[in-house]
Amino acid sequence: MISEPFASGDSFLHRLDPRVRILAAAAYSFTVALSYRLPNLLAALVLALALVALARLPLNQVLPRLKVVLGFLLLLWLVLPWSYQGTTVARLGPLAVSREGLLLASQITLKSVAILLALIALLATMTTARLGHAMNQMRIPDKLVFLILITYRYIFVIEQEYQKLWRAARIRNFRPGTNLHTYRTYAYLIGMLFVRAAARAKRVHQAMKCRCFQGKFHTLEEFASGRREWLFAAVMLLLLTGMAVYELAPAAVHHLFTLACGSPK
Amino acid sequence: MSPSQQPPLIKLEKICFAYPGRPPVLRNLDLELRPGDKIGLAAPNGSGKTTLLHIIMGLLRPSSGRLEFFGRPAAEEEDFIAVRRRVGLLFQDADDQLFSPTVLDDVAFGPLNLGKSREEAREISLRTLSFLGLEDFADRVTFKLSGGEKRLVSLATVLAMEPEVLLLDEPTAGLDQRTKKMLIDIMQNLSQAYLLISHEFDFLAATADHIYTMEEGRILLDDELYIHQHQHAHRLGKQPHKHI
Known part of the structure; x- marks a missing residue:
């Protein structure tokens, strides 16, 4: 049986037009899935946690939902660090732990947890019917x-x-x-x-x-977008664009930071 | 026009049908449903009752014979698409009929397909639900309804299309006495002509003006009455009592 524990609620995200949430979820997932730089992935995780907070979901119910993906990740951590070729950073008996393997496992972990959290905050906060x-x-x-x-x-x-x-x-x-x-x-x-x-x-x-169905699907529900939706979309777009730019040209972002904050002495 | 001059709502002539590789189910079956007719059909399992309803709706095509609706013949899918706007079928299994996530979505599905606007469809659906005493069900999730609730909601989905004729395939199957009683009350208030299949004679007696049976792929009318005896059980049956 499908229970939808997060679907009912009255937070900012619950009230947001579902179409905007779907678009945001898609944009977020693609950006994070294609990112590899650790600061970017950490920022993504922070953003996901912020979304969960914005949806006012109780963490003690959200975290157990991560169990499914954590099982897979555990498997990766057991295999990747020693099976991936690269610079050795530690030795466990006959096994050499490579830096690249550790990095890859961390990247995958951060990405999957961040995307899952964001999807819970953006999509699980509506019923499947409303999603459709x-x-x-x-x-x-x-x-x-x-x-x-x-x-x-x-x-x-x-x-x-x-x-x-x-x-x-x-x-x-x-x-x-x-x-x-x-x-x-x-x-x-x-x-x-x-x-x-x-x-x-x-x-x-x-x-x-x-009942006269001829392939065309009609729905009763209508959705409306207003200022709230535009604001949310603009903020998401800004953050995701920032991540994309940093991913592609980190030097440019560093340069911007130096310009904005003054060069460190 | 008086009812006798109007063309029959449904007229079947010499309908034959067989499933591939099996003996024929329907053999030269004739049937006529006129305005105001309330006909019950009781026949053993496997005698082709459901097949008959599916042929009337154009879901199955007879191997030979003629179908006529409201005075016009129907043979192609095009004809049946028009027929389905005016004839409603209640399926045997409510899970087949209710496929939308919520009750309101499901009841509105037919009206929306008929080209009604969202507001009209919503209004018709709510009106139909309240006619059946199901006002509070609109936002319920269909798969979480009980068996009896599912049956009544399925009936609402059919009635919301405002059909002129109703076909009901074992509407009482799996219902408890209370829901059955509700269904009888609803049926007695329907203005439409209907043809209903049921195995339960007390239900048929309460809802149908004529009870037909099927034998060897044909319909037998209830022209002849038989004097018969039967046995039944009820509480306090040991005490002397009278049946009225």
Whole structure:
């Protein structure tokens, strides 16, 4: 079941036009994903934390959500530092820890945590339904919008059907083991799930046709953008452009800083 | 025009249908639904009732036979697109019918497809929901509704299109007594003609003026009455009592 714990709220970000939030999330993700300089990535993390604060999300609920990605990152930290070739900075028995490996692992960690936090603050603060409707009004192709909305609606139904099949197997004393019978049963189960999902899709389409659906998607919700949205968009644009410039030409940014703050004595 | 002079709402002539590789389900089936008709259809599983409704909606094409709606024949997808504006079908499984995230979105889906503006669609949807006593449901999430609620909301999605004819495929399946009673009240207040499939005779008796059955791929009308005996169980049945 999909619970949307952050979707209800009354913060600045919750009230912001969803379309602006989607655009900001996309721009932020691309900029951070393409950045490699550590100061940039740290700035991105600070920005993400600022967004979480702006959405007034309780940190004790947000941080556990990072667990999913932290699992992957742990794996990277176990493998990358010694398997990546470069300058050796430490030795653990037969393993040489390289500077480049450590750097790469830190970059990936910072990027994924920052992007995830920003997405939680910008996108998880709206319901999936609203996300779909906003995408529809941003003229994102109908098919993509349908994919999101229908997945959201039916993932629960499909899960129920899986539970039904699984119960049916268990009440007939099926106990998974390492044998052909188990593999075959799982294959049947998954196969049956696909068959049922396909049959369900066909019936849903029929029901939609009966209600005069002809491929065009309409929504009830309307969104409005005002001064608040422009302000938010301008600030985000400024920060992200700053990051991009620093990424591409750090010297120019240093130069600007020196000009602005006076050269250090 | 008096009802008898109006063309039938739905007229089926010698409809035949078979699923690939299986014996025919419908054999020369004839059916007529006239304005004001409230017809119940009771027949065993697998006798082709759902198939019949899907043929009427143009979801399946008969191998032979003729369909006519409001006096005009229908054969191609184009014809059925027009038919679906005036004939509503309530599906057997409410999960098939409710695919939008929220109840209001789902009820408004049909009116929006019919070209209504957002305001009109919202107004029609809210009016339909309140007609069914579901005013408070508008913002509920469809997959979190109970089985009975899903059924009533599905009915709202069909009624919001303001159809002239309703087809209902086992509307009472899986409903408890209370919801069933609500459904009976709703059905008795409907102005539309309808054809409904059900296995439950007490429901049919309360909502249908005629009860048809199906046999060997054809419809049998309820012309003949049979005297019959039956047994049933109810509370305090041991005590002497009378059925009225």
